[in-house]
Amino acid sequence: MALVSLMQNGLLVPFGSELAYFNYFWLRDNCPSSWDTVTQERIFDILAEADDLNAAAAEVRGNYLWIAWRNGHESQYDLCWLEQWHKEESRIDVAIRNRRPWYSNHYESMARFDFNALLDRPAEVLDWAEALLDDGIALVSGMPNTDEALQLLCEFLGIVRPTYSGNAFDVRMKIDPVNLAYTNKALELHTDEAAEEFPPGIQFLHCRANEVAGGNSLFVDAMAVANELKKAYPEYFKILSEYKVPFRYTTHSQDVRAKQHIIEIDENNGEVSGINFSQHLADIFDFPQHEMDVFYPAFRKFGKMMQDPRFLMTFRLNAGECIVFDNHRVAHGRTSFEEGSGLRHLRGCYIDRGDLRSTYRVLKARYPNGGRNI
Ligand SMILES: O=C(O)CCC(=O)C(=O)O
Numbered sequence: 157m158a159l160v161s162l163m164q165n166g167l168l169v170p171f172g173s174e175l176a177y178f179n180y181f182w183l184r185d186n187c188p189s190s191w192d193t194v195t196q197e198r199i200f201d202i203l204a205e206a207d208d209l210n211a212a213a214a215e216v217r218g219n220y221l222w223i224a225w226r227n228g229h230e231s232q233y234d235l236c237w238l239e240q241w242h243k244e245e246s247r248i249d250v251a252i253r254n255r256r257p258w259y260s261n262h263y264e265s266m267a268r269f270d271f272n273a274l275l276d277r278p279a280e281v282l283d284w285a286e287a288l289l290d291d292g293i294a295l296v297s298g299m300p301n302t303d304e305a306l307q308l309l310c311e312f313l314g315i316v317r318p319t320y321s322g323n324a325f326d327v328r329m330k331i332d333p334v335n336l337a338y339t340n341k342a343l344e345l346h347t348d349e350a351a352e353e354f355p356p357g358i359q360f361l362h363c364r365a366n367e368v369a370g371g372n373s374l375f376v377d378a379m380a381v382a383n384e385l386k387k388a389y390p391e392y393f394k395i396l397s398e399y400k401v402p403f404r405y406t407t408h409s410q411d412v413r414a415k416q417h418i419i420e421i422d423e424n425n426g427e428v429s430g431i432n433f434s435q436h437l438a439d440i441f442d443f444p445q446h447e448m449d450v451f452y453p454a455f456r457k458f459g460k461m462m463q464d465p466r467f468l469m470t471f472r473l474n475a476g477e478c479i480v481f482d483n484h485r486v487a488h489g490r491t492s493f494e495e496g497s498g499l500r501h502l503r504g505c506y507i508d509r510g511d512l513r514s515t516y517r518v519l520k521a522r523y524p525n526g527g528r529n530i
């Protein structure tokens with residue numbers, strides 16, 4: 157029988173030639189009996205345990221570690237499960253995937269889905285979610301010309317997330333516009349709502365009409381650009397991922413402000429996870445003036461690289477299409493259009509990236525071989 161050594165704050169379990177250490181509080185907290193079998197939530201209160209919680213006895217019994225606690229409770233842990241935690245292999249999150257960079261020629265190969273197919277075959281939502289995790293962008297066609305269709309499309313992946321623009325917003329020319337999007341002017345490359353404390357994650361832009369002269373869409377994989385910046389100008393990359401920049405959005409009744417990193421790093425894998433970039437919402441930068449000497453060259457270089465034809469994807473959104481993209485990873489914009497040349501109407505809304513990952517985990521467990529293949 158393999159010997160377990162009891163220590164002051166934890167115990168040592170032999171795995172082959174290795175001794176793995178586990179803390180008593182962690183073990184007691186994660187006894188299989190700690191979980192409600194229906195809700196899968198923890199129903200055990202570690203706060204109520206003694207400060208000097210420790211095991212009275214412990215041994216390996218077959219494939220299990222058995223522990224008798226001083227208060228009489230007994231726990232059994234699957235050894236494979238413990239070994240995975242020891243090797244830090246546990247809890248591999250299927251929704252943490254490597255992002256695939258793309259460039260100006262991505263339009264032809266962009267992942268495409270059909271609204272009715274998503275409606276009829278929920279398994280296909282898995283492929284769509286995967287494309288959004290990997291590429292950060294996908295096109296859905298066959299959208300009915302209604303507000304409800306957009307709401308339904310969002311609900312395939314999550315819950316519509318309100319922002320300072322409401323539950324959804326309509327991009328068309330307006331009298332007395334509250335922002336540049338509601339004019340016929342060009343919109344430089346940007347991510348939306350950088351002035352929000354938590355800018356929204358996944359953006360949906362449903363094209364209801366696009367008959368104007370001009371008004372083409374611009375999209376860029378800002379992660380691909382940021383990675384290139386890191387290679388070519390590491391000092392600029394460092395500045396843009398360390399400085400926090402003020403953004404501000406004002407209307408007659410709102411004054412929304414937040415500070416954001418221009419380049420965001422994914423703490424799960426160190427990859428660039430996104431950006432916050434908007435010249436029309438950038439507030440007056442408030443660093444000491446000498447720091448402007450280093451900040452502006454970095455900011456300008458990155459902004460210009462996003463416009464580089466190698467990275468910039470341009471296409472026309474057509475009525476009945478909805479472009480869905482990661483608002484942190486992908487910057488977007490549009491060319492100006494001729495006033496009076498026809499109707500142009502996009503309706504937009506957002507869900508959070510956490511919702512996308514949650515839906516992906518659930519569908520991946522349900523359809524491990526992917527959606528379209530079954
Ligand atoms: O008009 C467009 O194509 C995009 C609009 C936009 O980017 C916005 O409303 O933030």
Ligand SMILES: [Fe+2]
Nearest residue numbers: 346347348488
């Ligand atoms: Fe936008």
